[in-house]
Amino acid sequence: MTTWGCRGLEVRYGATVACQDVGFEVAAGTVAAVVGGDGAGKTSLLRALAGTVRPAAGTVRRPAERRLGYVSAGPGVWADLTVDENLSFAGRAYGLDPAELGRRVGSLLERTGLATARGRLAGQLSGGMRQKLALAMAVAHQPDLLILDEPTTGVDPVSRAELWRLLAASAAGGAAVVVATTYLDEAERAATVLVLDRGRGLLAGTPDEVLAATPGLVVEGTARPPGVPSWRRGARWRAWSPDGSTPPGTRPATLDLEDAVIVAQLRQEPGWSSGGSGRAA
Amino acid sequence: MWAMAMKEFRQMRRDRRTLAMMILLPVLLLVVFGYAASFDVDRVRTVVVGPRAGQVAAALPERLEVVRVAPGEGREDAVEALRDAEAAVAVVTGEGGQPQVLVDGADLFSARSVVTELRGRPGLPTPEVLFNPGLETSAIMVPGLMGVVLVFVGTIATALGVVRERQSGTLEQLAVMPFKARDVLAGKLLPYLGVAVVDLAVIVIVGVLLFDVPFNGSPLVFALGALLFLFCTVGIGVLISTVSETQGQAIQLAIMTMLPQILLSGLIFPIQAMAAGVRWISYLLPLTYFVQVARGVMVRGAPFEALLLPLGMLAVLGAVVFGLSIARFRRDLAPSGRHRDPGPAAEDQGEDAPTRAGAR
Numbered sequence: 153m154t155t156w157g158c159r160g161l162e163v164r165y166g167a168t169v170a171c172q173d174v175g176f177e178v179a180a181g182t183v184a185a186v187v188g189g190d191g192a193g194k195t196s197l198l199r200a201l202a203g204t205v206r207p208a209a210g211t212v213r214r215p216a217e218r219r220l221g222y223v224s225a226g227p228g229v230w231a232d233l234t235v236d237e238n239l240s241f242a243g244r245a246y247g248l249d250p251a252e253l254g255r256r257v258g259s260l261l262e263r264t265g266l267a268t269a270r271g272r273l274a275g276q277l278s279g280g281m282r283q284k285l286a287l288a289m290a291v292a293h294q295p296d297l298l299i300l301d302e303p304t305t306g307v308d309p310v311s312r313a314e315l316w317r318l319l320a321a322s323a324a325g326g327a328a329v330v331v332a333t334t335y336l337d338e339a340e341r342a343a344t345v346l347v348l349d350r351g352r353g354l355l356a357g358t359p360d361e362v363l364a365a366t367p368g369l370v371v372e373g374t375a376r377p378p379g380v381p382s383w384r385r386g387a388r389w390r391a392w393s394p395d396g397s398t399p400p401g402t403r404p405a406t407l408d409l410e411d412a413v414i415v416a417q418l419r420q421e422p423g424w425s426s427g428g429s430g431r432a433a
Numbered sequence: 434m435w436a437m438a439m440k441e442f443r444q445m446r447r448d449r450r451t452l453a454m455m456i457l458l459p460v461l462l463l464v465v466f467g468y469a470a471s472f473d474v475d476r477v478r479t480v481v482v483g484p485r486a487g488q489v490a491a492a493l494p495e496r497l498e499v500v501r502v503a504p505g506e507g508r509e510d511a512v513e514a515l516r517d518a519e520a521a522v523a524v525v526t527g528e529g530g531q532p533q534v535l536v537d538g539a540d541l542f543s544a545r546s547v548v549t550e551l552r553g554r555p556g557l558p559t560p561e562v563l564f565n566p567g568l569e570t571s572a573i574m575v576p577g578l579m580g581v582v583l584v585f586v587g588t589i590a591t592a593l594g595v596v597r598e599r600q601s602g603t604l605e606q607l608a609v610m611p612f613k614a615r616d617v618l619a620g621k622l623l624p625y626l627g628v629a630v631v632d633l634a635v636i637v638i639v640g641v642l643l644f645d646v647p648f649n650g651s652p653l654v655f656a657l658g659a660l661l662f663l664f665c666t667v668g669i670g671v672l673i674s675t676v677s678e679t680q681g682q683a684i685q686l687a688i689m690t691m692l693p694q695i696l697l698s699g700l701i702f703p704i705q706a707m708a709a710g711v712r713w714i715s716y717l718l719p720l721t722y723f724v725q726v727a728r729g730v731m732v733r734g735a736p737f738e739a740l741l742l743p744l745g746m747l748a749v750l751g752a753v754v755f756g757l758s759i760a761r762f763r764r765d766l767a768p769s770g771r772h773r774d775p776g777p778a779a780e781d782q783g784e785d786a787p788t789r790a791g792a793r
Contacts, residue, residue, distance in 0.1 A: 204608045222609040226602020245610045 154180040156201070156297045156328050160210035163196040163351075170196035171351045173210070178344070180296065183319055183329040185339035187413065188348035194332040195225055197348065198301050201330060214297055218246055221295035221327075225302050228286030231275030235266050235285055238274050239292060246293035253292075260288040264318065280311025287315060291322050298322050300331045304338060316341060336410040347413050354416045359409055366412045367419075368394040371402035381418050385410075392418060454685055466696050468708035469715075476705065477543045480514045482506035483526030490524070496550060497522055511535055515563060517739035518729060522547055522560075531558045538565030539732040541573045542703040564649070564733045572647060575640040576727035577700040580662060580720045582636055584691055586629040587666025588673065592683040595621060595674035595762075607766065614763035622667055629663050649734030658726030658740070661747035665719035668754035675761035694720040719754075722746045 157177035163170045171193040178184035186194050199205040200212050202222045214220060229238050239260065243253040261267040264284040269277060274285055283303050290298060300319070304312040316338065323329045331342070339345050340359050347355040347362070355362045372390045376382050377399040382391035390405055392415050398404060405411065445452055479497040481490040486504040493499060500520055503510065511523035515535060521543040525533040534551060536544045544562060551560050565572045598604045598621075607617055637655075640646040648655075669690055677683040696702065697711065698720035704712060715721045722743035729735035729743070737744075 199605075202609045204605060217609070217611040220609060222606070224602060224605045224609075226605060228602070228606055230603055231601060242610075245612065247611070 154296070154328070156214050156330075158197070158200060158207070158210055158212045161197065161200055161207050161212065162209035163193070163200050163205055164208040165196075169351055171200070171348075174346075174348070174351075174353050176201075176346050176353070176356070178297070178328040178330050180328045181323055181326050182343040183323045183331060183341070184344045184346065185342035186330060186332040186346050186348060187334070187336060187339045187409075188332075188354075189334065191350070192348040193351040194348055195301055196351075198299050198330065198332055201297075202299050215295070218293070219296040221290035221293070221298040223283075223286045223290045223300040223303055225305075225332075227274075227282060229274040229282055229289065232273060234271055234273055235261070235277070236270045238285060238289055242289035243292045248293060256292050260292060263321070264288050265314070278311075280307045280314070283307055283311070283315060284318070287318055291318075291327070294325065295327055298327045298329045300329070302332050302334065304333060304335060312338070336408070336413060340409050345409065347416060349417055349420065354420070355412065362409065362412050363407050366407060366415050368392055368415070369396045369398065370405045370407050370411045370415065371398055372405035373399075373402035375401055377402050383414055450682060450685065454689070458689070462692065465693070465711055465714070468711045469697050469702055471702060471706040472542050474543045474546050474703055474706050477522050477547055478520040479522040479524060480511060480520045481524045481526065482508075482511045482514075483524075483532065484528055485526040485532070486524075489526045489532050493524065494550060494554075496546065497524075508533065508535075512563065516733045516735050518725070518733070518735065534558050534560040536560045536562045537733065538562040538568055539573060539728050540703075541565070541568060541570065542706065544568060564647075569645075571644040572732055573728060574700070575636075575644050575646045576731045577698070577720075577724040579633060579636045579640070579659075579727055580698070580700070580723040581691075581695055582632055583629055583659065583663055583723070584666050584694060584720060586625065586632055587663050588670040588690060589684065589687045590628070591622060591625050591667050591670025592673040592677065592687050593680050594625060595671060596677050596680050596683045599674070599765075600679055604766070614766045615759060617766060618671065618759060618762055622671070625667065625670075626663060629667075630659075633659055646731060648731050650730035651737065654735075654737045654740060654744075655727065655730040658723060658730065658744055658747065661744060661751055662719055662723040662726075664751035665747060665754055668751060668758045669719075671758035671762055672754060675758060675765055694718045697721070699724050717750075719747060719750050722750075 155177045157175070159175050161174040161176070162172050174193070174197055176184070176186070176197065186197060188194050196205060200207050201214055202220065203214065203217070230241070233241065236257065239257045240253065243256065248256065261270055264287070266281060266285060266288065269281060274282060277285065287300065287303060290300070304315055307315065319329050319331060333339055342359070344358055345355065345362055346353060355365065357365070370390055370392055371377070372385070372388050374388060376389045377391045380391045380393050380399055382389050390411060391399065391402060393399060475496065476498040477496055478500045479493065480501040480503065481493070481499055482503045483506070484504055486502045490499045490502045501514070508525045511525045512535065514520050515523050515537040518537070521537045521540040523535040525535065536547050538544050545568060548560050548562065548568070551558070562568060598607065637648070641648055670687070673683050673686045673690070677686060693714060697707070697715045698718050699715060700720065704715050704721070707715065725743040726740050726747070729740050
């Protein structure tokens with residue numbers, strides 16, 4: 153199976169190290185999620201994968217440029233062109249002949265729900281519609297590797313679901329899809345997850361593997377348990393018990409990716425790497 | 434109010450380019466333009482022809498700087514010397530009687546100073562003004578102003594067009610598309626060049642019809658000069674775009690390149706009247722040579738051979754500026770060198786000296 157990705161990747165902007173020793177792979181027909189907070193190195197990793205940033209160290213493997221689709225963290229569309237014109241430009245840029253382009257544009261407009269807006273300027277579209285247009289432009293030439301930098305940030309939940317449906321369809325069509333996101337519920341839908349923190353890989357694997365690798369026990373309760381790191385999840389508190397014990401007033405929680413990432417980040421902090429004394433997160 | 438002023442001051446302090454423009458530019462402009470702002474031409478290049486050329490040349494007023502004495506040549510040769518801009522004044526001597534003084538009306542300030550001087554001296558011949566007999570300012574200014582319009586379209590519009598792409602974030606999108614940097618640049622510039630050519634045609638027609646500006650030379654030579662000049666202005670526009678993050682910065686830089694061109698190119702102040710220290714700046718400006726070509730072709734009807742120097746300089750300046758701008762643009766668009774790899778798959782190897790990010 154064809155795989156794309158990087159090994160030992162290091163990306164620098166002058167003296168600033170954005171990514172260090174990052175390894176990552178995505179297989180054809182699957183979706184891989186790159187997760188991390190602001191400044192974690194997601195965009196730098198994706199740019200290195202797309203080829204707009206030269207790595208300072210390591211290797212990157214990607215298909216030829218005509219077989220690559222990319223949606224940047226920016227708008228990704230030309231605001232003063234219509235939906236139709238944006239799609240035509242993207243298709244022509246990738247060398248589609250007019251007949252094929254017409255067929256694909258029609259199909260993409262239907263699948264993205266943009267058919268009724270095809271004459272509107274991209275700058276006048278809502279955030280969700282604009283992202284769907286950017287995605288449609290990136291997949292118009294049916295790329296082997298599709299890279300999307302936070303396509304759902306600032307997008308309403310319905311549009312987010314639609315965007316993920318389109319991503320899944322691209323993967324089902326054979327593309328390897330890499331999507332950066334800050335939403336961990338989205339990342340759980342991916343085949344593999346890479347969690348970045350301050351430019352380094354923190355966790356990697358399938359969502360189940362990441363959950364299984366979480367040490368200790370995550371518990372939940374209505375009050376903040378003393379002596380262990382804790383965080384809010386909705387109206388309740390969750391806490392990480394490094395030694396696997398259940399603090400008074402809590403019960404074991406159903407672990408999800410958000411908990412696993414928080415625990416992994418806590419383990420990076422001094423005093424918690426081997427389950428130290430109490431500190432509030 | 435103080436909170437607002439402090440916020441503004443802090444923002445101003447961080448925008449160093451604007452701050453430098455506000456503080457240093459006025460001083461620089463005052464010094465440079467102070468030395469350039471003069472209409473007084475002290476020395477006028479003169480050729481003297483005809484049988485008594487040597488004798489008459491020795492008796493000419495000091496203002497007429499004799500650059501060539503040719504006893505074997507006649508009036509036709511003298512006219513040709515003016516048309517080729519070899520001199521601004523030609524004195525044609527005969528076997529006897531008063532010599533004829535021919536003045537190049539396209540060299541307006543030189544012509545005016547000579548005409549005033551000769552008319553004020555009894556016994557000296559009345560000068561004959563060629564090419565622009567009425568010494569009309571519009572006949573001289575309009576061809577030069579065409580260059581200014583081309584600077585506006587070529588430099589400002591191009592710089593803004595490219596920076597808009599970066600500012601809106603779509604330059605990064607272009608960077609991953611299968612375009613070569615030169616294709617992106619050529620595709621980006623073609624519409625602006627088209628508009629500039631239409632602009633030029635309109636200005637020529639309006640200048641000729643409305644201001645009675647003569648068009649005595651070859652339209653082809655004029656078109657060649659205009660094309661080479663556009664090459665320079667568009668190149669400057671692209672160069673500005675590669676060092677500007679925002680459209681505001683691009684406009685600032687464009688104005689900084691336009692002001693010297695307008696004031697030091699010979700369009701307004703004669704170059705020969707400028708102090709030697711600033712005159713060399715004129716010789717580095719593309720508009721200087723376009724003004725020479727436009728006035729040469731339109732007013733004097735100068736042939737291609739007579740304009741080889743300004744045309745050649747426009748070609749050299751264009752090649753230098755455009756070469757630089759393409760190199761910088763390529764670095765912005767494809768820092769990984771990905772566009773040079775046509776293979777089925779690509780692999781980047783890390784380097785010790787990486788380039789900066791293409792997308793900002």
